[in-house]
Amino acid sequence: MEAKLLSEHYSDDSYIGLEGYKSKGGYAELKTAFKMKPEEIIEVVKQSGLRGRGGAGFPTGVKWGFLPKNGEPRYLLCNADEGEPGTFKDRVMMERAPHQLIEGMIISGFAVGSHKAYIYVRGEYMDSVRILEKAIQEAYAAGYLGKNILGSGFDFDLDVYRGAGAYICGEETGMISSLEGKKGQPKLKPPFPAIQGYLKKPTIVNNVETLAAVKYIIRDGAEGYRKYGTEKSAGTKLFSVSGDVNKPGVYEVPLGYSLMDLINNECGGMREGRKLKAVIPGGSSAPVLTAEETGRATMDYECLAEMGSMLGSGAVIIIDETRCMVDMLKVILHFYHHESCGQCTPCREGTGWLEKIVRSIVDGNGRLQDIDLLNRVAENMKGRTICALSDAAALPTMSFIQKFREEFEFFIREGRSQVKG
Amino acid sequence: MPKCTVNGIEVEVKDGATVIEAFMKTNESIAHYCWHPGLSVAGVCRMCMVEIEGNPRLQIACNTPVQDGMVVYNNSEKVKEAVEWTLKFHLINHPLDCPICDQAGECGLQEYYMSHGSYDSEMAERKVKKHKVVDLGEKVVLDTERCILCSRCVRFTDEVTKTNELGIFNRGDRSEIGTFENRPLNNKYSLNTVDICPVGALTSKDFRFRQRVWFLKSFETICQGCSAGCNVQAYYNENGFYRVKPVPNEEVNGHWMCDEGRDVYKFANKEHRLVSGIKKEDSGLSHMAPGAAAVQLREDLSDTKKAALVLTGQYTTEEYLKFVDSFTKNYGNEVYHWINNPKTFDDFDGILLRGDKNPNTVGLLRVLEGKGIKSSWADLEEKLNSGQIEHLVVAGPENLAVFPDLEEKVTLFGQAQKLTVLTPVKSKFYESADYQIPMKSFMEKDGTFVNHKGIEQKLGRGPIVVSQALTLLDLSMILDGSDFISVNSASMGGSL
Amino acid sequence: MFELSPEGKELVKKELARYEDKYSAIIPSLYQIQKENEGWVSPEAVDHLSELTGIPHSHINEVLKFYTMFNLKPTGKYHIQVCCNITCSMFQARELTDDLCQKLGIKEGEVSEDGRFTVSRVECLGSCDNAPAVQVNETYHDNMTPEKMDTLISELK
Structure with missing residues (x-):
């Protein structure tokens, strides 16, 4: 069952503009929020159980709580550098409901005491940039942004920053580097952004969906929001579903929703009635699930973690029986090799090595020991670098081999794909 | 001052210090490439992996602040394997061209x-x-x-x-x-x-x-x-x-x-050095052992009524002390300080480079002050111009490159009736001098340089390049009457 | 010698003041340069930008070469960027790219003889529900097929 909280009005074109948005209850929660104390908002967000929707799933209220308690200037950054392969829900959100994000950001900014915020949008999303810029102008004109918003005494400035093509800028400190006008290379932690982020000032980075959800937590309260989802995975989530289903797209369902139901109900089942082979449940960096695991999976942080995978950004890639897993891994590894920022040695060198090994298998030059080598290279890239890109290449490698080993062995033995003849 | 334990060794570090600094303090070895004590922390080579008790994930030592009571080690199998793999990652695309690589060794x-x-x-x-x-x-x-x-x-x-x-x-x-x-x-x-x-x-x-x-x-x-x-x-x-x-x-x-x-x-190095004493005679230039040239100089000076000494800031404090003493005792108080580049003398680039291109100006000034010698360069010029100086002894520079006024000054000095140049290096400008006496370079002697801040620092003596070259100490002994020059070649590097 | 137009210079000036730090102006300025310089950023343009902003050359060059949306050589009037990431490659994006290159008689990254086209494989465009996705300059085209590509090319003059 879809649970349309954030996406209720996404199909309504008028929701893009300020008037249409207001007519559907837009900016009402901002007024509610201004009647609350900032720390009350943080508490409600904590109680709601909202977790970061960008990929890591870190509890949002807890993250906000890491900010220093003094009045030191701080920044709120919205991470709209949506780049995890398979993910496209942020784009839909920004293009269908820009004011929803803006309202969520003002409330969040008020809660954390930030007066300056940026939305970092990936460079390819030019439409999103234009739509957001227009909405921001509208919001300034209507007094939702700028000085003394709605007489609250709260000042809040918001602007858009357009990236220029680098997956790594989706990593929050990579994004901060990029916004600072540098290469988008992740920064060492400690210090964490909440202490020293953008321009060395305390900074909160939240995903588009996370910030938009704050509006609904204010509207429905922590308990109201918790009506959706599970104990550890509260609320709804937007899933970007692509691949071998009849109706790929963005679907909002409560967390804890059955993956098979998502495939069969929301997405209209498998394309051309083919058999399900595998699902990548959380973007291309998430370990793959077999068909059998998919049958048991529910879409929440804890179930997927238990299965050794992750919810990630909620990018669900459905793979049917006609797909060659060796070839798919090659595509995935090419991506991480292409996107490694090059700072940390294990990632810089390891991503290329992994891709080359799988490529040589696909080219018919594989050796049986390559399977073990892939595993060992991946194992030693994991958890050894500044950010998680290294893991993002290692995890799919290990899971593809673990779960589809015979396809790799076949390819090496026969010099051709097991499924493509 | 937090304390931590590094491979079982307890060590106290200053507040804010990182684990790698604790390793450095204990002399326990820790592999690292990107960390450098004079630069910011990059944390990218991933070589300085350590295991911290209570933390299942390996951490890099260079970006982990020491916390009091922390127990850290890098000699476990887990760390060794991680470092081995990191090194492997460093090497997979490395050309392994050690035989033709200048860094080899x-x-x-x-x-x-x-x-x-x-x-x-x-x-x-x-x-x-x-x-x-x-x-x-x-x-x-x-x-x-x-x-x-x-x-x-x-x-x-x-x-x-x-x-x-x-x-x-x-x-x-x-x-x-x-x-x-x-x-x-x-x-x-x-x-x-x-x-x-x-x-x-x-x-x-x-x-x-x-x-x-x-x-x-x-x-x-x-x-x-x-x-x-x-x-x-x-x-x-x-x-x-x-x-x-x-x-x-x-x-x-x-x-x-x-x-x-x-x-x-x-x-x-030898190719730049003056290797023998040279005396100008009517018949031409006569080459002799440095000590022999010095003895002849002493004899020459003994008849002199008006001798003067010019010093550059290129010698050691010990040399100045002894030589100024010996010179003034034997020939009077005419001692002058040659400043090679007065216009840029006080420059500083904000990092290290000083306009004073002499290693021991402060040492020289301290000695002159100690001896109560106050002299002005203008005085010297005037005396030279009016022919009042009979024999001028110049302790010339080692580093001619920073003496842009060398030719001009030697011409000025040439107005003395006799000119002696003490010099470690050859220069065509010295060819008109009556005596050229080879001196040791800073690489070949002991002694002290006092830097611009007044910090006294000892030279480390290297190998002898020109075995019979003198120091100002040697020359002082000769001027004081000794004919026996003991050339100390038992330096750490021996003789080249 | 490349020089930005007066409007371009005005934009750089505005971007220098727009964010908290002037370095943030590099990316928007490089976009503007690319727009005015046949779709790419030349070393002369980096020189020019360094002069305009006072930001060191090497720093601008680092940024330029880090982000894939900046081109380091001239591109055609229409830069056809085919997503060949996971979902799009499941739907023949790679074959579509090869086919397109063959039709245009160019290799990836080259400019067609008439100066109209450059074809590049790119990473996930965030349009996986419409795979394969293609971006031509700033415009997305969904669910591309060889036939749709033919029509598109004939429409791009």
Whole structure:
């Protein structure tokens, strides 16, 4: 069952503009929020159980709580550098409901005491940039942004920053580097952004969906929001579903929703009635699930973690029986090799090595020991670098081999794909 | 002051110190490439992995602050395996061209391969091809295939010289260090990038291919190039000196030295040196042993009524003390200080370079003051111009390059009826002098230089290049009447 | 010698003041340069930008070469970027690219003889529900097929 909280009005074109948005209850929660104390908002967000929707799933209220308690200037950054392969829900959100994000950001900014915020949008999303810029102008004109918003005494400035093509800028400190006008290379932690982020000032980075959800937590309260989802995975989530289903797209369902139901109900089942082979449940960096695991999976942080995978950004890639897993891994590894920022040695060198090994298998030059080598290279890239890109290449490698080993062995033995003849 | 335990050794570190600093304090070995005490922390080479009790994930020591009671080790199997793999990652695209690499023998990759190598290459794929023999500037050459992208050199030009010539371009395993076209690495400290490069990526044009490092010996001494007094390591073998590198000294030069200072070893080498005493006679120039020339000088001076002494700030304090004493006792108080570049004498570039291109001006001034000698250069000029000086003895510079006024001054000195030049190096301008007496270079003697801040620093004595050359101490003894010169060749390097 | 138009310079000036730090102006300025310089950023343009902003050359060059949306050589009037990431490659994006290159008689990254086209493989465009996705300059085209590509090319003059 879809649970349309954030996406209720996404199909309504008028929701893009300020008037249409207001007519559907837009900016009402901002007024509610201004009647609350900032720390009350943080508490409600904590109680709601909202977790970061960008990929890591870190509890949002807890993250906000890491900010220093003094009045030191701080920044709120919205991470709209949506780049995890398979993910496209942020784009839909920004293009269908820009004011929803803006309202969520003002409330969040008020809660954390930030007066300056940026939305970092990936460079390819030019439409999103234009739509957001227009909405921001509208919001300034209507007094939702700028000085003394709605007489609250709260000042809040918001602007858009357009990236220029680098997956790594989706990593929050990579994004901060990029916004600072540098290469988008992740920064060492400690210090964490909440202490020293953008321009060395305390900074909160939240995903588009996370910030938009704050509006609904204010509207429905922590308990109201918790009506959706599970104990550890509260609320709804937007899933970007692509691949071998009849109706790929963005679907909002409560967390804890059955993956098979998502495939069969929301997405209209498998394309051309083919058999399900595998699902990548959380973007291309998430370990793959077999068909059998998919049958048991529910879409929440804890179930997927238990299965050794992750919810990630909620990018669900459905793979049917006609797909060659060796070839798919090659595509995935090419991506991480292409996107490694090059700072940390294990990632810089390891991503290329992994891709080359799988490529040589696909080219018919594989050796049986390559399977073990892939595993060992991946194992030693994991958890050894500044950010998680290294893991993002290692995890799919290990899971593809673990779960589809015979396809790799076949390819090496026969010099051709097991499924493509 | 938090305490922690490093491989079982308890150590106290200063507040805010990182785990790698704790390792350094205990002398426990910890592999690292990108960390450098004079630069910001990059945390990218991932070599300094440690296990911290209570933390299941390995951490890098360079970015982990020590917390009181922390128990850290890097000798567990888990850490060893991680470091071995990190080194493997460093090497898979490395050209492994050690036989033709100038860094061989002092290369971080070689060093850690001994302790952390897997000794079994598993890389069967083609290596990434990158640029080789890239001319970065006047002094430095780059091989990007050897580069491990530790970013030390980039941080150096960003943080120390703030000249920003270097960058890392492209990303992933296509990343390469480089300069922007027509913006070469020509800052005054560029050779420090070669020192801090842990591998053979950056090499010095002056030094490369001239000598294998394992044929070189070295000793610590003080740079002679200016009044900063940078601490240096000088490298030599039986053919002479080959290079100098900075030695860290927080009070004086931090971790660095300038490129000018890199060249001062050259004039200590034989080809630049005056090797025998020379006396001008009616029949022409007569060559003799330095000590013999000094004895003749003494005899010559004994008839002199008006002798004067000119000193440059290029000798040791001990030499000044003894020589000024001996000279004034024997010939009177006419002692002058030759300032080679008065207009730029007080310049400072904000990093290390001082306008005073003498290593011991402060030492000289202290000695003159101690002896109550007050003299002005104008006085000397006037006396020379009016023929009042009979015999002028000049303790000339070692480093002629920083004496732009040399020719002009020697012409001025030539107005004395007799001129004696004490000099470690040859110069055509000295050919008209009545006596030229070979002196030892700063590489060959003991003594003290006092830097611009007044910090007294001892020279380290290296090998003797010109065996019979004198110091001002030797010459003092001769002027005081001794005919017996004991030339001390029992220096640490022996004689070249 | 490349020089930005007066409007371009005005934009750089505005971007220098727009964010908290002037370095943030590099990316928007490089976009503007690319727009005015046949779709790419030349070394002369980096020189020019360094002069305009006072930001070191090497720093601008680092940024330029880090982000894939900046081109380091001239591109055609229409830069056809085919996503060949996971979902799009499941729906023949790679074959579509090869086919397109063959039809235009160019290799990836090259400019067609008439100066109209450059074809590049790119990473996930965030349009996986419409795979394969293609971006031409700033415009997305969904669910591309060889036939749709033919029509598109004939429409791009």
